[in-house]
Amino acid sequence: MKTIPPNTENASGDPWRQLAVQAAHDARSPLTAICTYAECLAWLPPQDLTTRERYARAVVCEAQRLGRMLADYLVVLGQCPPENAVTLEPVALVRDVLAGLRETLELRGQSLGPVRGQDCPALHWPAGRLRQLLQAAFDCLLTRTSDGQSLGVELAAEYSECLAITLRVEGGAVLRPAVPTLHQQACEHLLAGEGGWLRELLPPLAGLKLTLPLTAASARGDTLPRPERIAS
Amino acid sequence: MAVASPVASRGTVLIVDDEAFIARAVACLLTQLRGAEVHVATDSDQALALARRLRADLVLVDVHMPGTCSVALCRQLRELDHLREVPIYVFTGLLPDEADVAPLLALCDGLISKPPDPVELTAALDAALWGDGCV
Numbered sequence: 001m002k003t004i005p006p007n008t009e010n011a012s013g014d015p016w017r018q019l020a021v022q023a024a025h026d027a028r029s030p031l032t033a034i035c036t037y038a039e040c041l042a043w044l045p046p047q048d049l050t051t052r053e054r055y056a057r058a059v060v061c062e063a064q065r066l067g068r069m070l071a072d073y074l075v076v077l078g079q080c081p082p083e084n085a086v087t088l089e090p091v092a093l094v095r096d097v098l099a100g101l102r103e104t105l106e107l108r109g110q111s112l113g114p115v116r117g118q119d120c121p122a123l124h125w126p127a128g129r130l131r132q133l134l135q136a137a138f139d140c141l142l143t144r145t146s147d148g149q150s151l152g153v154e155l156a157a158e159y160s161e162c163l164a165i166t167l168r169v170e171g172g173a174v175l176r177p178a179v180p181t182l183h184q185q186a187c188e189h190l191l192a193g194e195g196g197w198l199r200e201l202l203p204p205l206a207g208l209k210l211t212l213p214l215t216a217a218s219a220r221g222d223t224l225p226r227p228e229r230i231a232s
Numbered sequence: 233m234a235v236a237s238p239v240a241s242r243g244t245v246l247i248v249d250d251e252a253f254i255a256r257a258v259a260c261l262l263t264q265l266r267g268a269e270v271h272v273a274t275d276s277d278q279a280l281a282l283a284r285r286l287r288a289d290l291v292l293v294d295v296h297m298p299g300t301c302s303v304a305l306c307r308q309l310r311e312l313d314h315l316r317e318v319p320i321y322v323f324t325g326l327l328p329d330e331a332d333v334a335p336l337l338a339l340c341d342g343l344i345s346k347p348p349d350p351v352e353l354t355a356a357l358d359a360a361l362w363g364d365g366c367v
Binding site: 021024025026027028029031032033034035036037039040043044055058107108143144146147179 | 265
């Protein structure tokens with residue numbers, strides 16, 4: 001069992017402590033939205049049904065984001081349950097993940113651009129892991145995307161045995177967070193664990209590009225090292 | 233437990249937070265509970281432009297904002313004549329003893345944690361408008 005060292009002066013550089021602090025920090029954003037909108041709901045006149053519904057939807061969406069964040073935290077801790085690989089059609093999977101995030105984007109005044117991808121090769125990946133990877137990548141960007149911007153996705157074969165999924169913020173760049181968020185760390189972990197990698201589109205962070213091997217490392221029986229930042 | 237009940241106090245609040253959605257949630261609460269006029273800035277440039285234009289009664293500043301040094305921002309806000317005496321609070325999910333928070337706290341009047349306690353939040357605004365006696 002892994003334990004997080006106590007909060008001492010000497011522990012400030014400890015990666016596990018840093019991860020716990022980062023997780024607590026990141027979780028406070030959705031918690032702020034949930035608590036604040038719930039408080040607003042309590043004081044809202046009962047007849048204001050439109051605002052009531054908007055606040056309630058915000059509470060649900062942010063609670064879902066908090067759930068995804070907890071799942072990402074477990075991934076970064078190395079707690080990924082074993083999962084068998086299946087054959088997946090990537091464009092359909094991306095569209096399905098985006099459909100689940102549509103309401104969150106709408107509440108933030110953001111929109112979804114087109115999902116472009118023709119003749120994309122199929123992936124042989126653990127479906128749950130790939131879904132979480134895509135959700136973490138979208139979460140990573142949507143918290144940094146301003147009102148009026150939209151999120152576009154492009155899928156294309158890359159190299160001989162890879163698929164590139166590019167998530168681009170249309171209508172302006174977003175700034176790189178001062179510290180990689182839990183969502184981004186989970187993304188890096190999930191990709192690295194299956195033999196893929198993540199790049200930030202510059203400047204300064206106009207999106208993310210995920211490069212995935214068509215067959216996940218776990219499906220080949222390979223075990224790959226974890227990313228440097230967490231493994232140290 | 234104390235409850236933050238709606239009271240019309242008005243007041244103008246500037247929230248500086250890179251995650252606009254979160255800032256807007258807090259804005260809704262302040263507007264609903266106090267009828268406050270709340271403006272949201274997502275980076276230093278926006279914050280300074282708004283701060284010069286507005287006559288804010290209260291400012292909340294997040295600690296970690298991409299491309300923005302919150303300490304430098306607070307110094308610049310303090311240099312504005314009309315903000316010299318205005319309460320500026322650190323608005324963060326970090327603990328007060330985190331390395332990035334301490335230098336900012338030295339320039340500010342206090343810390344409001346995320347998620348904010350509505351009583352604490354409205355008390356900060358009430359105190360800014362009418363002094364500590366009303367809290």
